[in-house]
Structures are given as C-alpha cells and as structure tokens.
Amino acid sequence: MIEIRWHGRGGQGAKTVSQLWAAALLEAGKWVQAFPEYGPERSGAPVQAYNRSDDSAIRRRAAVTSPDVVVVLDPSLLAEVDVTAGLDPGGLLLVNTEESVSAVRERVGFEGRIVCVPGDRLAIGAGATKANVVVAGALAKALGDPPVATLKEGARIALGGKLSPAALATTVAAIEAGYGAVSAGRCVPVSRTPRADGPTRGLKRYRDLAVGAVVAAGTAGRTRTGGWRTGQRPDVELRRCINCLLCWVYCPDSAVELSDEVVFVGFDYDLCKGCALCVEACPTGAIAMVAESPALRPGLAPQGK
Amino acid sequence: MPSLKTMARRERRQSRFQGGHSLCRGCGVPIAVRAVLNSIETPVVVVNATGCLEVATTRYPATAWNVPWLHVAFENAAAAASGVETAYRALRRRGALPVDGPMTFVVFAGDGGTYDIGLQALSGALERGHRLLYVCYDNEAYMNTGIQRSSATPFGASTSTSPAGLESFGKLERRKDITAIVVAHHIPYVAQASISHWQDLSDKVARATSMDGPAFINVLTTCQLGWGHEPRLAIRIARLAVETCFWPLYEVVHGRYRLTEGPLRKLPIEAWLRPQARFSHLFAPENRRWLAEIQPQVDREWEDLLARCALDASASDAAREPPP
Numbered sequence: 001m002i003e004i005r006w007h008g009r010g011g012q013g014a015k016t017v018s019q020l021w022a023a024a025l026l027e028a029g030k031w032v033q034a035f036p037e038y039g040p041e042r043s044g045a046p047v048q049a050y051n052r053s054d055d056s057a058i059r060r061r062a063a064v065t066s067p068d069v070v071v072v073l074d075p076s077l078l079a080e081v082d083v084t085a086g087l088d089p090g091g092l093l094l095v096n097t098e099e100s101v102s103a104v105r106e107r108v109g110f111e112g113r114i115v116c117v118p119g120d121r122l123a124i125g126a127g128a129t130k131a132n133v134v135v136a137g138a139l140a141k142a143l144g145d146p147p148v149a150t151l152k153e154g155a156r157i158a159l160g161g162k163l164s165p166a167a168l169a170t171t172v173a174a175i176e177a178g179y180g181a182v183s184a185g186r187c188v189p190v191s192r193t194p195r196a197d198g199p200t201r202g203l204k205r206y207r208d209l210a211v212g213a214v215v216a217a218g219t220a221g222r223t224r225t226g227g228w229r230t231g232q233r234p235d236v237e238l239r240r241c242i243n244c245l246l247c248w249v250y251c252p253d254s255a256v257e258l259s260d261e262v263v264f265v266g267f268d269y270d271l272c273k274g275c276a277l278c279v280e281a282c283p284t285g286a287i288a289m290v291a292e293s294p295a296l297r298p299g300l301a302p303q304g305k
Numbered sequence: 306m307p308s309l310k311t312m313a314r315r316e317r318r319q320s321r322f323q324g325g326h327s328l329c330r331g332c333g334v335p336i337a338v339r340a341v342l343n344s345i346e347t348p349v350v351v352v353n354a355t356g357c358l359e360v361a362t363t364r365y366p367a368t369a370w371n372v373p374w375l376h377v378a379f380e381n382a383a384a385a386a387s388g389v390e391t392a393y394r395a396l397r398r399r400g401a402l403p404v405d406g407p408m409t410f411v412v413f414a415g416d417g418g419t420y421d422i423g424l425q426a427l428s429g430a431l432e433r434g435h436r437l438l439y440v441c442y443d444n445e446a447y448m449n450t451g452i453q454r455s456s457a458t459p460f461g462a463s464t465s466t467s468p469a470g471l472e473s474f475g476k477l478e479r480r481k482d483i484t485a486i487v488v489a490h491h492i493p494y495v496a497q498a499s500i501s502h503w504q505d506l507s508d509k510v511a512r513a514t515s516m517d518g519p520a521f522i523n524v525l526t527t528c529q530l531g532w533g534h535e536p537r538l539a540i541r542i543a544r545l546a547v548e549t550c551f552w553p554l555y556e557v558v559h560g561r562y563r564l565t566e567g568p569l570r571k572l573p574i575e576a577w578l579r580p581q582a583r584f585s586h587l588f589a590p591e592n593r594r595w596l597a598e599i600q601p602q603v604d605r606e607w608e609d610l611l612a613r614c615a616l617d618a619s620a621s622d623a624a625r626e627p628p629p
C-alpha cells in the first residue's frame with residue numbers, strides 16, 4: 001500500500017488533485033482512497049488531503065499519519081506545518097518550490113529523497129491557474145507510476161464533468177509540464193520494512209488522546225495565521241495616522257496592535273491574513289499593501305502544537 | 306453609548322475574542338463579534354450555534370474565545386442559552402454564585418441557525434422571556450457547508466443549491482422577514498444592523514443589553530466566498546446594502562419601529578448587486594426582467610418601513626401629549 005499526504009492551502013486544489021490521482025490509479029486497476037481532512041478549510045488555511053492505493057482492498061479509513069509520500073503544494077507551509085511528520089525515511093518528499101533540494105532539506109531536516117518542482121512557474125507556462133496538477137505530473141514521474149497517459153485519463157475522469165474542454169486541455173498540458181520537469185524515479189518500496197500493518201498502525205489509542213470538550217480559553221492567538229497572506233501585507237505610515245481606530249474595528253483578525261493608551265502602533269503579522277480591509281478603512285490613506293516574499297512571511301510557528 | 310476608544314480599551318483590558326481563528330481572509334463575521342462583545346460592559350457568556358463562526362474559532366485544541374463559551378448543536382443555541390441564563394438566576398437567588406453581579410448572555414448564530422434550523426428554539430426562548438441578547442450574523446446562506454441557500458438568501462442570488470445556469474436562475478423565493486417574526490413575539494428590543502456601521506451596531510448592543518428581557522439583533526455580515534467579492538471590499542459592500550435600502554438600519558423598541566440611520570441618498574439596488582458574483586447572472590440580457598423585479602421589491606419594503614416608523618413616531622408623540 002502507498003499512502004500519500006498532500007499539504008496545501010485552502011483554494012490550491014489539494015483535495016481535487018488527490019481525487020484526480022485516485023481516479024488515475026483506479027483506472028490502472030488499483031484499489032484507491034482519496035479524501036480531505038475534514039475541518040474549516042478556509043481559503044488560505046493549511047489543509048491536507050490523503051490518498052491510499054493498493055493491489056488489494058484497503059481496510060484503513062483513518063487519516064494518513066505515516067505516509068510513504070508527502071506532497072507540499074505551497075512552500076510557505078514548510079515553515080508553518082510539520083510536513084514530514086510520520087514520513088518514512090525511505091519515502092519521498094515532493095515540494096512545489098523554486099528552492100533547491102538542499103535548501104529544502106535544510107529547512108525540514110528530512111534525510112530521505114526530496115524532489116523540488118517549480119510548479120507555479122510551470123503552471124503559468126501551461127496556461128493553468130493552479131500548480132496542483134503540475135505537481136501531480138511530477139509525482140507520477142518521480143514515483144515511476146502511474147504512466148503519464150493514465151494520469152491524464154484520471155484528469156478526464158475526475159475533472160471532465162466540471163471543466164470546459166479548453167480548461168481540461170490546459171490541465172492536461174500542466175500535467176505534462178510537471179511530468180517533464182523532474183527526473184524519473186522509481187516507486188517507493190511498498191513493503192520496505194515489515195511492519196504490523198493492521199488498520200490501527202500509527203494511531204493513538206483512545207486513552208492517549210487529550211481530553212476534549214473543555215479547552216483552555218483564549219488559545220487561538222498561538223495559532224499563526226500570517227502564513228495565509230498571498231504576497232502582500234499592510235504597512236502603515238504612522239506619521240499620517242490620526243488614531244481614529246477604524247482599522248482596529250474593521251480588522252477581522254485582531255491584527256491591529258494598540259498600546260495600553262489605545263494608540264495604534266502597528267500590525268501583528270503573525271495574525272494578519274492580508275485582507276486589506278484596514279487599507280480600505282483608513283480615512284487618511286496611512287495604510288498601504290506592500291509586497292513581501294513568501295519566504296519572509298512571518299507567522300511561522302508550527303500549527304496546532 | 307460606547308465610543309471606539311471605550312471599545313478598544315475594553316478589548317485591551319480583556320480580549321474576549323482573539324485573532325488566530327480560521328475564518329476566511331476578510332470575513333465579516335469576526336467584525337460583528339468583536340463590535341458586539343466590546344460594546345458590553347458586564348462579563349459575558351457566549352452560546353454559539355453550529356456554523357462558520359463556531360467551527361472556525363474552535364479548532365481543537367485551541368479556541369479564539371476568552372469568555373465562558375458553549376456550543377451544543379445547530380438547532381438549539383437559544384434553548385441552551387435559556388438554560389444557562391436560568392441556571393444563573395437560580396444560583397444567584399440562592400447566593401451560590403462565586404462572584405455575584407450582572408452578566409450578559411449572548412447567542413451568536415448564523416442565518417441558517419436562526420431563520421431555519423434554530424427558529425423553534427429561538428421562538429421558545431423569546432416567548433419565555435429569557436434575558437439574553439441573540440445576535441444573528443446574517444450572511445444570507447449556509448456558508449460553512451458550501452454556500453447552500455437558506456431562507457435568508459435574497460431573491461436572485463446564486464448558491465450551490467439555487468444555482469444560476471442554463472436551466473436555473475438563482476433563488477426564486479424572497480428572503481424571510483425574520484425581524485418581523487421576532488417582533489411578533491412582543492419582546493422589548495429588536496434591531497437590524499450592519500458591520501459597516503460600527504457605531505450604530507454598538508449603540509444597539511448597548512440598548513439591547515439594558516432591556517429587561519430578550520433582545521434580538523440581526524447583523525448583515527459579508528461573506529467574500531459566498532457573495533463573490535474581493536475580501537477588501539467587505540465593508541464597502543455592507544455599506545451599499547444600507548445605502549440602497551436593501552438593508553435598512555432600524556430598531557423596534559417595545560413594538561415601536563424607529564429608523565436609526567437613514568441613508569443620505571438612496572442608491573439604486575444595482576449598486577449593491579453589481580459587485581457580487583452571486584448576482585452577476587442578473588445582468589445578462591436574458592435575465593433583465595428578473596433584475597427589474599428587484600428594485601420594486603426593495604422600494605415597497607422600504608416604504609412600508611418608513612410608513613411604520615412614521616406611524617409609531619406619531620403614536621408616541623400623541624402619547625406624550627398632555628390630555629386636553
């Protein structure tokens with residue numbers, strides 16, 4: 001059995017690409033599963049989707065916690081989510097990034113095989129809006145399976161009903177671009193180490209789970225949502241600020257910081273999602289959105305820890 | 306009436322609702338929540354119905370809420386809040402509260418949890434007269450589950466269960482008038498507000514919480530995903546709803562209607578429809594006749610409201626007049 005975990009942000013098509021992947025392998029005669037992590041998958045929020053495939057029926061239904069393959073659709077997640085959690089050292093980490101393999105290896109500290117693909121650039125080149133299918137093409141090549149023709153068939157099955165013929169053709173071109181962009185590899189060894197492969201492998205027992213129902217108040221602030229920004233952050237020219245506090249009242253993410261004397265002092269970039277409502281709200285034009293590099297985005301503490 | 310400075314000081318002292326939640330970029334809901342909570346002087350207890358707000362603010366094991374907060378189910382937020390409020394009164398009477406003092410019970414529920422699924426529990430709580438503030442954050446559809454139509458979805462809007470397409474048009478039914486339904490329960494305070502008008506909203510919360518009985522505020526709350534607009538336009542679009550009289554700002558105190566903020570000039574309804582993708586099909590040539598139906602609907606409701614306000618104003622003037 002091969003287990004894949006896709007990491008993306010809401011809106012990047014992690015769920016869609018996992019379905020496409022499953023459709024292709026189903027076409028190739030495998031038993032398959034594809035499902036997203038159910039939760040508030042808001043646009044920009046870190047999300048996960050999973051695939052399992054095998055030559056026989058798959059009994060496991062739980063989330064993939066010890067994957068053979070991890071795919072990361074957004075490089076900013078490397079610093080925000082523990083993407084290699086549970087990843088087998090004999091497995092594969094595939095990242096959509098402009099960075100080099102050694103740079104990614106240094107950031108995540110993963111010893112196994114890493115493949116990088118500049119998915120966003122290739123997607124634009126193919127006329128596509130999302131890198132997800134490019135990355136799927138690269139994954140097929142890196143694993144040696146399924147063949148690119150099967151993957152394209154998977155795209156037709158999974159997306160044909162939703163996309164126009166032109167958009168489907170673009171998707172297929174994007175898959176090919178990804179397939180051509182990485183060097184061929186071989187399939188991850190399925191049974192690389194003998195292990196108790198029952199349905200509960202890697203899962204916690206109920207006694208080990210934290211008690212739910214009542215949680216400590218006011219703990220969301222520790223969750224960094226700064227990584228949701230898409231390349232722009234608000235910047236203030238304090239000289240022009242008249243402290244009307246309109247940016248404060250209209251910020252959905254409590255990211256406008258005030259001093260004890262309730263004077264506006266700046267933004268909390270760990271929380272700010274970059275909606276630009278503060279820019280719209282400011283009557284003096286003191287706030288503007290400025291470009292920022294994704295790699296420099298603050299808000300980089302691991303989530304949910 | 307609270308000023309922004311007062312509200313900011315309150316949040317500085319105790320931030321009742323924090324950032325770090327998973328509501329969408331540019332979501333209107335937390336704007337409503339912070340404006341409401343920062344307008345209340347006393348300690349608060351929040352009861353939350355199922356919906357975007359509940360799901361996205363309580364990602365286990367973290368919570369954005371820094372106040373006692375309870376979620377039970379989709380349909381029973383008002384019933385759960387009734388129980389909490391009753392328990393508080395009972396304990397207070399027995400002198401069994403660790404700290405005695407006034408407390409405000411606030412329900413937050415979306416339009417799905419208010420107009421549809423939670424209507425029965427809401428009606429019960431209002432009729433029994435529990436002292437609570439029920440805030441409906443109305444973003445006009447079931448956004449949490451993928452933008453399905455609710456009875457708050459306005460005529461013409463495209464949702465995933467009332468799609469606009471070759472064979473279908475968008476929602477063919479008109480929005481339910483929930484405010485009128487709530488008014489019919491003879492509670493002391495009912496109001497309609499918008500996230501775009503923070504002072505109006507904040508004043509309404511202050512008046513609502515001073516009442517000795519149930520209060521209900523319906524707050525128009527944008528949803529960039531379901532409405533289909535740039536996140537940064539949220540406030541501007543909410544303001545257009547008020548300026549076109551699609552969403553008038555008014556209150557009903559002990560049954561008397563009063564406009565709290567009239568638009569300086571009434572804009573044509575197209576100004577509110579046009580920036581939202583959910584209405585874009587209305588502007589196709591073949592749908593013009595549907596579009597033409599909307600302005601008269603809005604005009605009619607607006608004129609009815611004005612007439613109602615005028616009538617109630619003259620009635621209260623008459624009541625104040627000394628007997629001859």
Ligand code: SF4
Pocket residue numbers: 234250251252253254255256267271272273274275276277278279331
């Ligand atoms: S960009 Fe949006 S989230 Fe960031 S500070 Fe401004 S209003 Fe808040």
Ligand code: SF4
Pocket residue numbers: 236240241242243244245246247248264281282283284285286287
């Ligand atoms: S809205 Fe502009 S002027 Fe007002 S407090 Fe914010 S930065 Fe200052």
